[in-house]
Amino acid sequence: MVTNTHPTLPEFEYIQPKTLAEASEFLAMHATEARPFLGGTDIFVRMRDGFLTPKYLVDVKNLDGTNELRFDPQSGLTVGAAVCMNRVVASPDVQRIYPVLAEACRSVASYQLRTRATVVGNICNASPAGDTIGACLVLDGVLNIYGKGGLRQEALSTFFLGPGKTTLKPGEIVTSINFPLPPQGCAGVYLKLGRNRLSDLSIVGVTVLAAPDSSLPSGYRIRIVLASVAPVPLVAKHAEEYLAARPVSTESLLEAVRLASEACSPIDDIRGSARYRKMMVKNLTAKALNAAWKKLHL
Amino acid sequence: MSFHEIQLTVNGNLEHVTVPSNMTLMHMLREVMALTGTKNGCSAGECGACTVLLNGEPVNSCMVLAAECDGAVVITVEGLAGDPLQDALIHTGGVQCGFCTPGVLISARALLNRNPNPNDEEIKEALVGNLCRCTGYVRIIDAVKEAARVKTQ
Numbered sequence: 001m002v003t004n005t006h007p008t009l010p011e012f013e014y015i016q017p018k019t020l021a022e023a024s025e026f027l028a029m030h031a032t033e034a035r036p037f038l039g040g041t042d043i044f045v046r047m048r049d050g051f052l053t054p055k056y057l058v059d060v061k062n063l064d065g066t067n068e069l070r071f072d073p074q075s076g077l078t079v080g081a082a083v084c085m086n087r088v089v090a091s092p093d094v095q096r097i098y099p100v101l102a103e104a105c106r107s108v109a110s111y112q113l114r115t116r117a118t119v120v121g122n123i124c125n126a127s128p129a130g131d132t133i134g135a136c137l138v139l140d141g142v143l144n145i146y147g148k149g150g151l152r153q154e155a156l157s158t159f160f161l162g163p164g165k166t167t168l169k170p171g172e173i174v175t176s177i178n179f180p181l182p183p184q185g186c187a188g189v190y191l192k193l194g195r196n197r198l199s200d201l202s203i204v205g206v207t208v209l210a211a212p213d214s215s216l217p218s219g220y221r222i223r224i225v226l227a228s229v230a231p232v233p234l235v236a237k238h239a240e241e242y243l244a245a246r247p248v249s250t251e252s253l254l255e256a257v258r259l260a261s262e263a264c265s266p267i268d269d270i271r272g273s274a275r276y277r278k279m280m281v282k283n284l285t286a287k288a289l290n291a292a293w294k295k296l297h298l
Numbered sequence: 299m300s301f302h303e304i305q306l307t308v309n310g311n312l313e314h315v316t317v318p319s320n321m322t323l324m325h326m327l328r329e330v331m332a333l334t335g336t337k338n339g340c341s342a343g344e345c346g347a348c349t350v351l352l353n354g355e356p357v358n359s360c361m362v363l364a365a366e367c368d369g370a371v372v373i374t375v376e377g378l379a380g381d382p383l384q385d386a387l388i389h390t391g392g393v394q395c396g397f398c399t400p401g402v403l404i405s406a407r408a409l410l411n412r413n414p415n416p417n418d419e420e421i422k423e424a425l426v427g428n429l430c431r432c433t434g435y436v437r438i439i440d441a442v443k444e445a446a447r448v449k450t451q
Contacts (some may be wrong), residue, residue, distance in 0.1 A: 008341075011299045014319035014365045044322075044361050045342050057319075059366065086355070110427020112349050112356040112405060198426045 009047055015058045020146045020173060023060050028148060028171025036060045036173055038081060039116035041109070042125050066175050071097070077179040081120035085132070086111065088119060098179060100188025100209060104135035107192050110199050120174050123156065126166045126232070133233040134207030134225035135190060139179045147172040160232035183221065186211035187295035191288045192227075193280055195271065202228045203272040206284040210292040216244045220296075222289070224256070228271075229264035229281050236260035236285075248293070257286045304368040308333070309377035317364040324348040324359035326367075327374055335375035335400045339429075346428035349401035350374045356408040358427070375400035383407060386445040387438070394432030401428045406442045415446055 015034070017023035027034050034056035037043050046052045060066070061082040068080040071093035079088060085105040088094055094102045101119075108114055108122070108131045122130045123143070133156075141156040148171055156177070159166050168174070182188075188209040194200030205227030213221035222243045224236040239259040246252055266277035301316050308331060317326055324341075327333045327350065336359055339347030343361040350359045351373035378384065383406050386392070393399050402425065409416055409424035416424065421442045422435075430438060 008325060009320040009322065011318075011320050013300050014302065014363055016365070039361075040363070041343055041361055048341060061366075109343070110346065111408070111424055112346060112358050112427045113343050113361070115352070115355045115357045116361060198423065 009044060010050075010053055012047075012054055013056045015056050017058060017060070017063065020060075020063045020175065023058055023063060024146060024148065024171045024173055026056070027058055027173070030056055031170035034058055036124075038118045038121035038124075039084065041113055041117045042121070042127075060173050063173075063175070068176070073181075075178070076181045078176050079119050079179075080176045081118060081174055083118060083120075085114035085117050085119060085122075089114070098135075098139060098182060100190055100207065101132065101135040101139060101179075103188070104132045104190045104207065107131050107190060107198075107202075120177055123159070123177065124166060124168065124174055126160055126162075126164050128163055128230055128232055128234075129202050129205070129228040130233060131190075131192065131202060131205060131227065134205060134227055135188070136177060136179075137225045137233060137235060138188065138207050138209035138223040139182055141177045141179050143174050144176045144178065145172050146175050151175075153178075157235065162231045182209070183211035183213065185296070187292050187298075189288045189291045189295065191284050191291070193284060201271060204228050204266075204277050204280045204284050206281070206288040208285075208288040208292040210289075210296050212296075213244075218244050218246055218248055218252075220244070220248055222248075222256075222292070224260055224285065224289070226260060226264060226281055226285070229266040229277050231265070234263060236263050238263060239285075253286070253289050253293070256289065257282050260285045302365040302368070304365060306367050306369065307371045309373060315364070319363070319365055321364045322360050323350070323352070323357075323362040323364050323367055323372070326364035327359060327372070333374050333376050337397055337400055339397070339401075344427070344429070345398070346401040346405065346425075347398055349404040349428065351377075351404055351408060354408075354411070356405050373404070375403050378403055378407060381407060381445075382448040383410070383441065383445040386441040386448065390437045390441040390444060392433055392437040392441040398428055398430040398432075402430065402438055406438075406445070409442065410446060416442065418443075 035054040036058045066080040066082040069083045070078045088105045122132045192202045192205045207225045209223040226234040239256040261282045266274040337347035339345035341360045343358040348359045
């Protein structure tokens with residue numbers, strides 16, 4: 001038998017609601033059979049491979065205000081759910097004030113994929129490998145979620161429950177993500193290890209954001225998020241607390257690296273073994289911490 | 299499965315088509331409109347052989363539903379006839395088997411539209427989603443630089 005190596009998409013119904021209310025109602029009514037989608041860059045692949053067989057695909061791209069990318073000097077940045085990654089990268093406000101978000105977006109796949117891929121889609125997909133999630137976490141992103149009860153907000157830090165699992169309930173749709181103004185004088189870094197230098201999914205990803213903070217004993221608040229080494233995008237809390245509690249030195253950075261790698265529980269998959277990940281997360285965290293520290297003192 | 303009536307502009311021509319929900323933009327271009335310059339490579343958004351311009355920006359057309367394209371403006375490689383990039387690719391030897399060429403042309407055109415004078419690094423980054431197994435890319439990069447020179451002269 002000849003297997004088709006270029007399968008087309010399995011059958012489904014394409015649903016294009018006109019409003020958020022309509023979309024939410026449809027998704028709630030068909031909770032097990034319907035899935036929302038934005039750029040489709042992940043869901044189409046998984047449908048072709050037979051991992052997902054939704055009966056309905058609900059297009060939530062062109063709904064009330066989800067296409068907005070807005071920066072306000074007081075309240076910060078809002079990235080609408082339908083805003084593609086290329087738009088985020090090209091935004092002068094993002095480049096100037098949230099450069100680590102632009103850097104993370106640029107590391108995703110290819111330019112033509114980023115015409116479709118969205119930050120909110122990357123988040124809702126809830127893959128531990130999601131490249132932009134680390135930046136969104138260190139920048140204290142807050143999701144705006146539309147549902148039956150109206151709008152609710154949820155900090156990204158509590159959103160992830162497991163691979164592909166989030167706190168979203170049937171009928172809930174993320175409409176945008178807000179970022180407050182980042183701390184004064186902060187420096188961010190995203191380092192990603194793929195099988196090739198550009199375009200691959202991450203084997204390990206490390207996001208670091210460092211900023212002066214006089215309220216902490218060390219004088220610095222340093223955030224660390226690790227990708228592809230745990231069931232969810234992993235905030236390295238112990239390492240962060242360790243670095244906040246004492247003066248930053250070569251030794252304390254090394255100990256933070258050890259604590260970060262200790263927090264990981266990677267798995268073997270086609271991109272790398274758990275053992276390799278455990279070793280590489282050390283190297284990458286050390287590199288990212290040093291790079292952020294250097295940037296901070298430029 | 300339901301069908302969707304859509305209207306879109308492809309290479310300057312207004313088209314009315316009825317497409318099933320699961321038809322991709324790539325399949326519609328190739329099988330409904332017989333625009334077979336757009337190639338079906340990986341069907342997973344990785345190889346870039348199916349790249350077209352959708353409302354002026356490059357997309358993998360295997361990763362876009364035709365039904366999403368109501369009102370859209372699409373340019374395929376057939377719509378790039380006469381583009382200096384085509385001459386440059388022939389001239390530099392940037393075409394071997396040719397399968398990746400349509401996607402390369404579209405991505406390179408999109409790059410030159412947003413950056414008329416790209417350096418090597420910018421060209422490599424813009425073409426990272428267009429896999430070529432023949433040329434080793436060097437001549438493709440040369441072609442993009444040559445076309446940029448032609449355009450700016």
